[in-house]
Structure formats: structure tokens, C-alpha cells
Amino acid sequence: MPAETSSTTDVVMPQLGVSVVEGTVIRWLKQPGDRVDADEPLCEVDTDKIVTDIPSPAAGTLAEILVNEGETVEVGVVLARLSAAGSAGLRAGPVAGEDDFASGVAEIVSPAPPARSASLYFSPVVSRLAAEHGVDLASVIGTGRDGRVRKQDVLAAVERPLHTESPYRAEEPAGQLSRMRRAIGAHMKRSLETAATCTTWMECDMSRVEAVRRGAKASSLLGVTPLPIVARAAMDALRDHPSLNATLDGERYTRHEAVHLGVAVSLGEDGLIVPVIRDAHLLSVEQIGIAIRELARRARKQQLTPDEVGGGTFTVTNPGQFGSLMATPVINQPQVAILDLEAVVKRAIVIEDDDGNDVIEIRPQTILGLSWDHRALDGAQAAQFLGALRRRLERWGD
Amino acid sequence: MPAMTYLEAISDALREEMRTDERVLVMGEDVGAFGGAFKVTDGFVEEFGEERVIDTPLAEAAIVGTAVGAAVVGMRPVCEMQFADFVACGFDQLINVAGKTHYRFGLAVPIVVRLPSGGGFSGGPFHSQNPEAWFMHAPGIKVLAPSTPEDAKGLLTAAIRDPNPVVFLEHKHLYRRVKGEVPEGTYETPMTARVAREGTDLTVIAYGAMVHAALEATDDLDAGVEVLDLRSLVPLDTEAILASVAKTSKVLIVDEANETCAAGAQVAALIAEHAFEQLDGPIRRVASPDVPIPFSPPLEQAVLPSVDRIRDACRDLLDY
Numbered sequence: 001m002p003a004e005t006s007s008t009t010d011v012v013m014p015q016l017g018v019s020v021v022e023g024t025v026i027r028w029l030k031q032p033g034d035r036v037d038a039d040e041p042l043c044e045v046d047t048d049k050i051v052t053d054i055p056s057p058a059a060g061t062l063a064e065i066l067v068n069e070g071e072t073v074e075v076g077v078v079l080a081r082l083s084a085a086g087s088a089g090l091r092a093g094p095v096a097g098e099d100d101f102a103s104g105v106a107e108i109v110s111p112a113p114p115a116r117s118a119s120l121y122f123s124p125v126v127s128r129l130a131a132e133h134g135v136d137l138a139s140v141i142g143t144g145r146d147g148r149v150r151k152q153d154v155l156a157a158v159e160r161p162l163h164t165e166s167p168y169r170a171e172e173p174a175g176q177l178s179r180m181r182r183a184i185g186a187h188m189k190r191s192l193e194t195a196a197t198c199t200t201w202m203e204c205d206m207s208r209v210e211a212v213r214r215g216a217k218a219s220s221l222l223g224v225t226p227l228p229i230v231a232r233a234a235m236d237a238l239r240d241h242p243s244l245n246a247t248l249d250g251e252r253y254t255r256h257e258a259v260h261l262g263v264a265v266s267l268g269e270d271g272l273i274v275p276v277i278r279d280a281h282l283l284s285v286e287q288i289g290i291a292i293r294e295l296a297r298r299a300r301k302q303q304l305t306p307d308e309v310g311g312g313t314f315t316v317t318n319p320g321q322f323g324s325l326m327a328t329p330v331i332n333q334p335q336v337a338i339l340d341l342e343a344v345v346k347r348a349i350v351i352e353d354d355d356g357n358d359v360i361e362i363r364p365q366t367i368l369g370l371s372w373d374h375r376a377l378d379g380a381q382a383a384q385f386l387g388a389l390r391r392r393l394e395r396w397g398d
Numbered sequence: 399m400p401a402m403t404y405l406e407a408i409s410d411a412l413r414e415e416m417r418t419d420e421r422v423l424v425m426g427e428d429v430g431a432f433g434g435a436f437k438v439t440d441g442f443v444e445e446f447g448e449e450r451v452i453d454t455p456l457a458e459a460a461i462v463g464t465a466v467g468a469a470v471v472g473m474r475p476v477c478e479m480q481f482a483d484f485v486a487c488g489f490d491q492l493i494n495v496a497g498k499t500h501y502r503f504g505l506a507v508p509i510v511v512r513l514p515s516g517g518g519f520s521g522g523p524f525h526s527q528n529p530e531a532w533f534m535h536a537p538g539i540k541v542l543a544p545s546t547p548e549d550a551k552g553l554l555t556a557a558i559r560d561p562n563p564v565v566f567l568e569h570k571h572l573y574r575r576v577k578g579e580v581p582e583g584t585y586e587t588p589m590t591a592r593v594a595r596e597g598t599d600l601t602v603i604a605y606g607a608m609v610h611a612a613l614e615a616t617d618d619l620d621a622g623v624e625v626l627d628l629r630s631l632v633p634l635d636t637e638a639i640l641a642s643v644a645k646t647s648k649v650l651i652v653d654e655a656n657e658t659c660a661a662g663a664q665v666a667a668l669i670a671e672h673a674f675e676q677l678d679g680p681i682r683r684v685a686s687p688d689v690p691i692p693f694s695p696p697l698e699q700a701v702l703p704s705v706d707r708i709r710d711a712c713r714d715l716l717d718y
Binding site: 123124125126127128144145148150151 | 647674675676677678679717718
């Protein structure tokens with residue numbers, strides 16, 4: 001029989017992404033003395049905006065926690081120690097002759113984590129309502145048998161946010177900003193303090209893009225949003241203006257051959273995240289559209305990995321879907337420029353017809369905005385890039 | 399409005415239609431001199447004469463077959479099967495002749511076959527059946543099953559005036575137990591479902607005597623239980639069924655008939671196919687098991703859907 005002081009296993013801070021060097025323990029899901037199975041989550045670790053569960057490397061008992069909640073440590077640091085399954089672990093000292101039966105009893109009396117929902121099956125109407133109203137079913141407390149989420153539970157969850165939208169927000173208890181809000185705030189503040197941010201705007205006629213999108217011409221782009229088209233055109237323009245597809249880290253300025261395209265995704269009240277489409281310059285409009293949808297979907301489900309939100313070389317943001325006309329976006333450090341796509345609206349504009357006469361036409365117009373870092377470039381380059389982008393959009397499909 | 403029993407309302411409908419339309423006649427075993435086994439046609443032979451109130455031999459095939467012939471030449475016969483169970487003897491005339499004549503020859507067969515149906519009184523296996531599903535499966539025949547005196551009168555009137563063969567199920571258990579206000583004069587009740595009680599938490603779908611069992615079973619439940627009285631099985635009011643399911647998302651279907659391929663099975667299939675995304679629980683059924691109705695009173699009570707069984711099923715679904 002092996003010695004009671006059988007081997008222990010270290011739980012270390014893993015390398016959660018190529019660019020990740022440290023992580024913060026957010027919450028321990030197990031306490032010393034708890035039994036854990038292999039791959040069962042031990043704690044949550046935060047790297048920038050991504051929260052990841054750290055799985056147990058082996059079955060056993062959590063013997064010791066070495067990094068407390070809130071502490072930030074480098075990759076490779078030991079977070080906790082496990083004692084092997086069946087060994088004494090924390091217990092003061094094994095009683096001679098204690099057998100498997102006794103340790104079995106100890107397992108039974110140790111408190112089990114409360115079960116959230118016994119049933120992971122959602123009925124058709126529950127699934128449909130959740131999808132229609134954007135309700136995250138994992139967050140809904142079920143009142144049906146064995147905690148099943150029922151129709152009325154989803155409807156109650158749909159009702160609830162409406163109350164918090166009421167104008168009487170002063171009644172809400174004061175609270176600390178969420179972790180994500182603090183991270184966004186720190187990131188934005190650092191960018192504004194670091195970069196010499198300027199913003200340049202240019203009007204653009206979107207008739208061709210809208211025609212393709214809305215099916216006036218036979219095209220596989222029928223029904224796509226303007227964003228992937230503008231992203232594709234922007235990457236084409238970057239090829240001629242590579243000074244914008246770059247990063248500036250201190251005084252170290254680097255142009256990049258590939259475009260790793262950041263796309264800002266709103267998470268509603270929770271905040272914002274910028275997943276990165278790697279090697280986006282190799283993708284068609286259709287592929288960009290699919291990639292954006294997929295990243296946004298995973299972002300909203302908090303399934304992104306740290307590598308998927310780092311390493312961008314250029315970023316696009318698209319608040320225009322909500323109707324806004326202009327903005328001064330903050331540069332996503334250490335990049336040197338961010339392109340802002342705003343609403344496409346119909347305007348009466350003056351154009352020159354084929355005979356050289358000025359005529360007034362109704363055209364879908366948008367204002368392309370570019371925030372750029374005056375440390376790395378000058379206004380001429382920004383305007384030239386925007387001009388190149390505008391030409392591509394106004395001649396889309398030629 | 400006068401209060402009438404379910405039986406009196408059926409009698410009233412027949413009498414009113416015979417008074418207003420001389421093409422209407424009744425025929426069946428003991429319907430004349432004896433006034434019918436359940437006295438539905440009591441006094442009819444005195445008022446309308448033996449030509450229009452015809453006592454027939456014990457031969458259901460002959461009754462239905464004669465009625466089909468009379469209908470084709472312009473009459474509006476109303477046949478009484480002494481018990482619904484006996485209609486099996488007239489099956490060929492009803493299914494293969496009455497139901498298909500319009501499709502084969504383009505001829506209308508405006509007959510009504512009245513079926514005193516249902517159990518609950520120790521009638522045994524030959525006098526207690528609910529054979530409505532046999533006719534639902536046969537194209538060309540309408541199938542009605544009222545639960546209240548008002549609907550019994552209005553639906554029988556509508557059946558007599560309908561150009562198609564109509565099987566009219568009148569539940570024997572309701573004949574003298576259910577009483578209600580019935581409009582005077584003649585009127586037709588539409589062949590659609592009726593909301594017997596409104597609710598938002600659960601829909602109980604039933605017809606005939608089971609409507610009353612469903613109402614009783616859910617009366618004191620602490621929930622809003624909607625009770626839908628189908629009234630007509632062919633045509634089936636799919637719109638009303640789907641609307642109620644969309645509202646409550648949970649369904650219990652009650653059949654007094656044997657469970658397999660009963661009317662409720664068709665309703666369940668309809669909901670599964672067209673309201674899947676509305677459901678928040680399994681479609682549940684309460685019906686008689688697939689055995690003949692026993693003569694023994696305790697056994698019969700064990701077989702027929704009871705108020706308790708319906709209530710338990712409702713509670714189970716409400717908790718789900």
C-alpha cells in the first residue's frame with residue numbers, strides 16, 4: 001500500500017495564449033479539502049478581458065491554495081497543490097487502519113457545490129423565446145421540476161431588464177464597475193494618454209455598395225451588411241498605404257505585411273470587445289462576413305480565447321448600425337489607426353452627369369472616419385488612405 | 399330561455415327540424431311506438447305519423463342503406479342507432495356508401511346517424527363504446543360530439559341541414575345529468591371548438607362527457623387552466639387548438655375512447671407538427687386503455703378517465 005503522504009500535483013498558471021504572460025485569479029471554485037476530478041474547473045483566471053476556467057490536472061483533493069483571489073501572477077507560477085486521490089491531504093493525520101470506507105464517508109460529508117439546474121434540456125418554446133429576446137438561458141433560474149427553466153421563467157427574464165431601463169436609475173444601488181468596464185476604461189485611457197490622436201472624416205457615396213447589398217445586381221453579397229465590404233475595401237486601400245497597417249510601441253514603429261483585422265463587437269451593457277480576424281487580407285467579403293458573425297457570436301457567449309483578441313494590426317468599428325453619423329474613435333493600442341463606419345443615410349447631393357451638368361441626386365451617403373496617431377503618421381496619409389477607400393467603395397463592383 | 403336536459407335539447411332539435419322541413423324523417427329501432435330506447439323521439443309518431451317516424455327491423459345496415467337511398471332522392475333522414483356500438487353492423491353502408499357517394503357520383507347524402515355513446519353506467523362492452531375515431535378515419539363523413547344542451551341542439555340542427563353524412567355522438571351519461579339553458583326556435587351551432595373556460599397556464603382539450611370531467615378536475619387547481627371543448631371532430635378546429643396551445647404552451651388531451659388512434663391522438667399529432675416551438679412540456683394524454691369497457695362497476699371506473707386521473711395529469715404538467 002502506498003504511503004499516506006502520497007505525491008502532490010502542482011497546478012500552474014497556464015500559457016493561455018501566445019501573447020499572454022500573466023493572469024489574475026478571479027475566483028476559486030474549489031476550497032482546500034474539496035475533492036476534484038481531473039479536468040474539473042478549479043478557478044477562474046482573467047487575462048485582459050477573457051475569463052478562462054483552469055481545469056484540475058488530476059483527480060484528488062485540493063490541498064493548498066497559493067495564489068489568492070485578485071492576485072496577478074506570471075505564467076508558470078504554482079497556483080495550488082493537489083494531493084493524489086485517496087491520500088490524506090489536509091487531514092491532520094491519518095488514523096491507523098483507516099480504510100477506503102472511511103475515506104468514502106469523508107467524501108460524502110464534504111459539501112457538494114450547489115447544482116444550478118438539474119436539467120440542461122430546454123423545451124422548444126423556451127429555446128425559441130430565449131433566441132428571440134436574446135436571453136442567456138444559463139443565467140435564468142428555473143422554477144420547474146428539478147430546476148427546469150420554464151416558459152414563464154424566460155418571460156420573467158425578458159421583463160426584468162426593462163425595469164432597469166427605467167429613468168429612475170438613481171434608485172439603483174451604487175456599485176463597483178465590472179471587471180470588463182475597468183479593463184476597457186484602462187485600455188482607452190492609456191490609448192488617449194499615449195497616442196496623439198487625430199480624427200479625419202470623408203464623405204462617401206455608397207450607391208454601388210447598397211445596390212450590391214440590396215440585390216439590384218445579381219451578387220453573392222445580397223443581404224450582407226456594409227461592414228465586410230468596407231473592411232475588404234479598407235484592406236485593399238491599406239495595401240497602397242501600408243503606413244496605417246502598423247503598430248507603434250514606444251518609439252518602435254512596425255509595419256505589418258499581413259492584416260490582422262480587429263472588429264469591435266458590442267456586448268450590450270456589459271461592454272465591448274475587439275476580436276481579431278487573423279490574415280483578414282486573404283479573405284473574401286463573404287468570408288469576412290462569416291468570420292465577423294462567428295467572432296461576435298463567440299464574443300457574446302464569452303467563448304473567445306486570449307489569442308483571438310490580441311495581435312491586431314488595424315481595427316474597424318461600426319457604431320453606424322445604431323444610426324450615428326460621426327465619432328472620434330479611440331485607437332486600439334499599439335495600432336496606429338482605427339476606421340469608423342457610421343450610418344448610411346440618403347442625402348440629396350450634387351453630382352456631375354455624363355454631359356457635364358450638375359444635377360441633384362438622392363444617394364445613400366456615409367461619413368468614413370479615421371482616428372490616427374500623429375506620432376506615427378500625418379494628416380496627408382490619413383486623407384490619402386480615406387480617399388483610396390472612398391474610390392474603392394464608390395466604384396464597388398467595377 | 400328554457401332550461402333543458404341534454405336529451406331534451408336533442409329531442410327539441412329533431413322536433414323543430416321536422417316541423418320546419420317536411421323532408422326530415424327519423425328511423426331506427428323502437429323510435430316510433432316506444433319513443434326510442436332513451437325516449438328521444440317520445441311523442442314523435444303521434445305528431446308526425448308513421449311515415450316520418452319509422453320503426454325498423456334490427457338491421458343497422460338496412461337502416462343506414464335505406465337512409466342513403468332516401469337522401470339521394472331528396473329526403474333528410476335522421477337514423478338512430480339504439481347504441482353507438484351497433485353502428486358496426488351498418489359500417490359498410492356508412493363508410494363505403496354514404497361517405498363515398500359524393501366522391502363517386504357527385505351526389506349529396508344528407509343523412510345524420512345519431513350514436514348514443516359512452517360508458518359509466520355498467521353497460522358492458524357492447525353498450526359503452528366511443529367509436530368516433532372510426533369515422534374520423536373515413537373521408538366524407540362529418541363527426542360531431544357536443545357536450546352541452548345548447549350545443550347539442552344547435553349542432554344537431556346544423557347536422558340535419560348539412561349536405562354531407564354526419565355522425566352525431568350523443569353521450570348517454572350526459573342525457574339526463576346535464577341541464578342548461580337552450581335558446582328557443584331553431585339555430586345552428588358552428589362546427590368549431592368552444593373555449594369552455596379560459597386560462598393561461600395549461601390547455602385541457604376534450605369533447606363530449608370529458609369536457610365536464612375536465613372542468614370538474616381543474617376547477618379548484620391553483621392555476622389558470624383553459625378547457626377547450628372540441629364539439630366537432632371532423633372538421634377539426636385546428637385554429638382554435640393551435641391558438642390555445644400558443645397561449646398556454648402545455649397541453650393535456652382527454653379521450654374517453656380507447657387510447658390508440660383516438661381523436662386525441664390526431665390532436666396530439668397536429669400540435670406536435672404545427673406548434674412544436676410553442677411547447678413547454680410534453681403533450682400528455684389521458685384516455686381509456688386499449689381494452690373493451692368492462693361490465694364490473696369497479697373495473698369500469700378503473701378503465702374510464704376519472705376526474706382524479708385528469709387532475710393528477712394537470713398537476714404534473716403544471717409542475718413541469
